Amino acid sequence: MPEYKQFLLADTAEGLTEAEILNWRVQPGDEVKVNQIVVEVETAKAAVELPIPWAGVVTEVLAEAGDTVEVGAPLLTVDVDPGGSSAAPAQAVNGSSAPAPAAPAEEEMKPLVGYGSKATEARRRPRKAAAPAQAAPAPTPAPVPAAPAPAAARGGYVPLAKPPVRKLAKDLGVDLSTLTGSAEGGIITREDVERAARPAAPAVAAGDRERRVPIRGVRKATASAMVSSAFTAPHVTEFLTIDVTPMMELRERLKKHPDFAGVKLTPLAFAAKAVCMAVKRTPDVNASWDEAAGEIVYKDYVHLGIAAATPRGLVVPKIRDADAMSLPELARALDELTTTAREGKTPPADMVNGTITITNVGVFGVDTGTPIINPGEAAILAFGAIKDAPWVVDGQLAVRKVLQLSLSFDHRLVDGQQGSQFLADVGALLADPAMAITY
Numbered sequence: 342m343p344e345y346k347q348f349l350l351a352d353t354a355e356g357l358t359e360a361e362i363l364n365w366r367v368q369p370g371d372e373v374k375v376n377q378i379v380v381e382v383e384t385a386k387a388a389v390e391l392p393i394p395w396a397g398v399v400t401e402v403l404a405e406a407g408d409t410v411e412v413g414a415p416l417l418t419v420d421v422d423p424g425g426s427s428a429a430p431a432q433a434v435n436g437s438s439a440p441a442p443a444a445p446a447e448e449e450m451k452p453l454v455g456y457g458s459k460a461t462e463a464r465r466r467p468r469k470a471a472a473p474a475q476a477a478p479a480p481t482p483a484p485v486p487a488a489p490a491p492a493a494a495r496g497g498y499v500p501l502a503k504p505p506v507r508k509l510a511k512d513l514g515v516d517l518s519t520l521t522g523s524a525e526g527g528i529i530t531r532e533d534v535e536r537a538a539r540p541a542a543p544a545v546a547a548g549d550r551e552r553r554v555p556i557r558g559v560r561k562a563t564a565s566a567m568v569s570s571a572f573t574a575p576h577v578t579e580f581l582t583i584d585v586t587p588m589m590e591l592r593e594r595l596k597k598h599p600d601f602a603g604v605k606l607t608p609l610a611f612a613a614k615a616v617c618m619a620v621k622r623t624p625d626v627n628a629s630w631d632e633a634a635g636e637i638v639y640k641d642y643v644h645l646g647i648a649a650a651t652p653r654g655l656v657v658p659k660i661r662d663a664d665a666m667s668l669p670e671l672a673r674a675l676d677e678l679t680t681t682a683r684e685g686k687t688p689p690a691d692m693v694n695g696t697i698t699i700t701n702v703g704v705f706g707v708d709t710g711t712p713i714i715n716p717g718e719a720a721i722l723a724f725g726a727i728k729d730a731p732w733v734v735d736g737q738l739a740v741r742k743v744l745q746l747s748l749s750f751d752h753r754l755v756d757g758q759q760g761s762q763f764l765a766d767v768g769a770l771l772a773d774p775a776m777a778i779t780y
Contacts, residue, residue: 343422348393375394376392379399502522503685583771584741588771614671617643626763656682702724
């Protein structure tokens with residue numbers, strides 16, 4: 342007889358509570374294999390593709406694309422014994438029914454992050470099927486006729502598009518369900534969305550010139566974290582302007598060095614190295630405040646967060662054990678980290694448990710700012726734009742490469758003297774990289 346299991350939304354990273362359904366890869370009646378990707382979801386941290394741990398036949402899809410589902414909620418039902426080889430009927434439960442002799446062993450779910458290269462054809466998906474009767478023997482689930490559904494008014498199918506394209510559509514007010522994707526497999530592209538937004542909009546009343554977008558995903562998580570940090574940690578921000586002409590000259594020399602062949606050596610890589618070195622002299626900026634235990638936790642490692650602007654919003658992936666890396670290794674890690682983040686492929690596990698963060702506001706041409714500390718950390722360094730500016734050198738006015746730094750720190754953990762010392766150390770290493778010899 343059939344044996345039904347429900348596939349639940351797992352916690353793909355520490356602390357996640359919900360996810361939005363982006364795309365279904367299966368529909369009722371489809372056969373699935375062990376570890377086959379069945380659904381793509383967007384959490385507060387990343388877009389994630391979820392594999393199913395069993396083989397069988399999908400009998401019911403329990404959430405629509407666009408729905409926000411809580412962790413632990415069922416997503417779909419699978420008949421893991423469609424041939425009816427079980428000795429006794431098994432009751433449908435949340436992924437824990439007794440395994441049939443012929444059914445494959447349940448494997449640990451390991452979420453796969455990002456987008457596969459396989460293009461899937463856009464297809465219509467019937468409305469959720471009714472729950473299968475436990476006592477009705479059937480080799481395979483009977484096809485369920487599609488009932489009228491809200492999706493029918495939008496074309497009756499789930500539009501296929503990646504998160505950056507979905508965000509663009511929201512920003513431009515384009516309904517994806519009205520579009521036909523021009524890419525292989527019916528996937529909607531940026532060009533499709535921009536083309537749809539191009540025609541002039543008809544005259545509208547004043548009250549219609551607004552758009553309302555649900556607060557969810559990265560934006561919701563970022564807002565919650567920033568509010569929590571701003572009203573929990575007493576922020577102090579200090580500023581420092583430095584001449585980084587020697588650093589920029591060293592950068593040009595190192596680009597020609599064999600150790601840096603093929604390495605994208607950016608000023609941010611120097612900042613990352615300087616932060617890791619300065620932390621050793623002021624470990625308080627790399628600590629955390631454990632309110633529940635009444636303890637300060639000092640970290641003998643640096644998991645360096647790099648704030649990155651992506652189409653999905655602000656994310657802060659980490660470079661693990663950055664303090665153990667050489668300058669070329671840090672430069673490669675930064676390049677890989679930013680590329681992965683912009684593509685929306687950062688694994689959720691790479692965005693937790695940081696110890697200190699750098700935000701590169703200079704990439705936008707901004708001089709400096711007062712950044713908000715990431716929850717659980719003690720400090721964040723803002724790295725401003727490097728610009729030509731007048732500077733006094735040996736009593737003479739000269740045009741130099743000038744940079745502004747700002748450091749926000751948690752005054753519960755870091756006193757003014759410690760914050761000032763750390764900022765001065767970072768500045769000294771960037772203004773005169775030869776100072777590294779003395780550290």
